[in-house]
Amino acid sequence: MAQVRQISPFRYPGGKTWLVPVAREWLTLAGRPSILLEPFAGGGVIGLTAAAEGLADHVVMVELDEDVAAVWHVVLEGSDRDAAELCDLITDFEVTLDNVRAVIDASPPNSVAKAFRTIVKNRCQRGGILAPGAGLVKTGENGRGLASRWYPATLAKRIEATRGFKDRVSFVQGDGFEAIKKYEGAAMFVDPPYTAGGKRAGSRLYLHNEIDHAHLFELVAEYAGAALLTYDDAPEVRELADKHGFLVGNVAMKSTHHAVMRELTIFKD
């Protein structure tokens, strides 16, 4: 697999860093579209990569979750001052159990504090899970385990790097289904919450996880220009792809637990 530069400040459950080489090739073959829509953005790896590398003229990222949106609002749409304040909060934070609990339990007074709280949750909750009920990473000796995924300088660098190409990215907090209709003709990278067979259902990973997949395929068929969808390999998904004449590929990837898993890549011309 080609080298992939980590670009997102999130470590996202279901994040698609492993798919970057495929998405690069897809966007190049699609002729570097003028608009790439990512209607279920999450950690936004593919959209950010496309914007950073000029694989699309403009990227629109859409996400419903307000905690996730808080980060993208500051990083992509916020003032330089707010972005710098977020980076300062990250670099000045001392990761102790008490401090982490205090941030997570507090009601943030403004948008920067809310973005910071999301980043603390994403780094310190097990699996990067932001949905309610997620536990903390095992705290280990003297709470040191908590700091195991807190790389403040790296996070600040990724945020600053993203600010460098933010003019080529728009972020919208909203419904991906509506966005697909609104951006008719755009290229679309579609990675909705889904886990084959309902086990480890998206509900554990994401607050917003109820998706009508049949309807989603219909909208993509009707409104997308070129599209790339990713799904767990499941008969239901293959049937939907067949029904709309989409091309189905199969990518082997390693899960965080090093089990080989199969994910489908589904293409609409």
Ligand SMILES: C[S@@+](CC[C@H](N)C(=O)[O-])C[C@H]1O[C@@H](n2cnc3c(N)ncnc32)[C@H](O)[C@@H]1O
């Ligand atoms: C599989 S994750 C996307 C991961 C992303 N591709 C990445 O690399 O980080 C799916 C995302 O869709 C979001 N979501 C769920 N329902 C949505 C909706 N109706 N509109 C927009 N986003 C939604 C979830 O909050 C979650 O962040």
